[in-house]
Amino acid sequence: MARIDSAYNYFMSTYGDSIGSRYESHKKSELRDTYNKIVKANKDSPLYKIKDTEDMGQFAIDIKEHANSMSISVSNLTSNGEDIESILSKRIASSSDPNTIEAAYVGDEETGSTEEFTIEVDSLAKPQINTGNFLAPQDMNFKPGQYTFDLDIKNHSYEFQFNVNPGEDNLAIQNKIVRLINTSDVGLNAQLITNRIASNAIQVSSKATGIGEDETRLFNISSTISRDELDILGISRVTQEPSNSDFKLNGTEHQSLSNVFTVNKAYELYLKAPTNGEVTIGLKNDTEALTDGVNQMLDSYNGMIDVGLRYTGAHQNRTLFNEISSIARGMTESLAFVGITADENGHLSLDSERLADVINSDDKASAFSTLNELKSAVRSAASKASINPMAYVDKAVVEYKNPGKTLTAPYATSQYSGMMVNYGL
Structure with missing residues (x-):
């Protein structure tokens, strides 16, 4: 039980602050699909014993949480439609200082307010x-x-x-x-x-x-x-003592019980810290929104590459790194065409000016085809790693299942997949 406690303590201390994205809430059908994937992954999974190393649980949690980040970045790119090109018609809020105020557009895409405004935060709302x-x-x-x-x-x-x-x-x-x-x-x-x-x-x-x-x-x-x-x-x-947030909207003083509230029924604001002067809230232009979305996806991809490199160095196990880095290796030329290049470690970076040029040229369709292919590959890799992160860790196989009589075993993955594992094997 102590090992399970240490694993979850690591999870909360490392990733606890990031919990709560709106893309982490799911419909019943999505939860049912996840459960079915877990069952399928475990039908043929052998009985195994995890090697007793201190970083094994941390590595598995890192895989699962970085896979979650990849999934969220893909969802952000496709929240207005399956094709990434649809992001060009989506209203996305921008903040001139996202370190102090985050903004999200929650209004109607057709009739909601698009008016730009300023906000100056003097103090945050506090709990008792x-x-x-x-x-x-x-x-x-x-x-x-x-x-x-x-x-x-x-x-x-x-x-x-x-x-x-x-x-x-x-x-x-x-x-x-x-x-x-x-x-x-x-x-x-x-x-x-x-x-x-x-x-x-x-x-x-x-x-x-x-x-x-x-x-x-x-x-x-x-x-x-x-x-x-x-x-x-x-x-x-x-x-x-509890206190309200104090702020000015377009120079007019206001208070709120919370640090999260909506302005003009269109912009949801999350106050993170007092501001140094006025912060402007408005809408991103088409190219800026696309660039930010692609960069978020590349950052999550690079995070998983880092996890793979770290485990490669510690255990000489390249399974995760090879699987994730192969996504970009198989698309080198097409990615370079849209401004995405890889360094010697497999990290991807975006030339935003190149991307802007190509999506405003006659090669626009080809560019979005490449981006959609990358998005699909990232989503597939994220789903696989999230369902069974233990596929990438060092373990000793104790017994293979009878190949002719496989049984559903949804609890055979591990606590790192949301289930339990018997360390006493």
């Missing part, structure tokens, strides 16, 4: 944060017994109960309360933070940001029955 007392992990500040505390949030009241068993130290109790809050799904996140002397405190933050006119706090933690124990924990203390 309560930070408890730092306790020495091996001390036992709690007597055995049953304790309760009350949580008031959004006009709802909840009672939380926890037990202290004989011999349980502070760290065990704090972890128990963190799990209790996180699994309750009441709109809060809890975590343990550590100070310089290795003492731990519980930090509770609201998932919501901002504060309404008739509100003073987003949540309140209290207890009458277990007041002493709550005082020891200290989680009723507010260390960051």
Whole structure:
């Protein structure tokens, strides 16, 4: 179980912040298709044992997440139609400073607003944060017994109960309360933070940001029955008050409870940081939108190349690198025609001026045919790697299945494909 925990800890620390793209939500038919592909991949998969190396789980997760990035980049290029050329008729928002404000066009493609505007962000919306007392992990500040505390949030009241068993130290109790809050799904996140002397405190933050006119706090933690124990924990203390975002639209001051909101029912804005002056929000021109989409696809492709190179160096296993790099090697001349070239390591780069010239010439159809071929190859490689990243790692085959009597085995992949693996083989 420890290995599974370490694998998922690596996943959350490395890729957790990138979760949430609108292309990561799927229809039932898409989920059913993914499940069927997993079943098919495992019908003939042999029983194997993964080699016991520390980076094996990280490598498999890297493959899966970079495959996901490739899929998202393809979806972004084809969200307005299967042919990449359709992106020329799609409205795509632009931000003059995407590091502080991201913009997406969510209006009607035919009648939605296309008006350009400026925004200046003074401060972001913030959640409420309560930070408890730092306790020495091996001390036992709690007597055995049953304790309760009350949580008031959004006009709802909840009672939380926890037990202290004989011999349980502070760290065990704090972890128990963190799990209790996180699994309750009441709109809060809890975590343990550590100070310089290795003492731990519980930090509770609201998932919501901002504060309404008739509100003073987003949540309140209290207890009458277990007041002493709550005082020891200290989680009723507010260390960051919730606040709204402050910004100016075309010079007019506004506030929002959230850092994500819509302007003119057409532009969805995501505030990431206060701005240094005004930021202009508008629409990208056709060539700029296409160039950005192609560059995103090439970046995701190059990311997978890097994973393959890293594993090649560590384990002398070139399977992933050879498979991904073969996409560009088989299209060298046609890719060069549209301004895409490869370096000695197989990384692809785009000459945007060359791409703009060729899509505005008589060779436009040929250029889009090449881009669509590259997109299809990238999507296929991403799907294969995502369904079974364990196909590329070092492993020892224990037993092959009977070729004449294959059975569906959807749980035989691994935890890195969303399933489980038996390390005790």
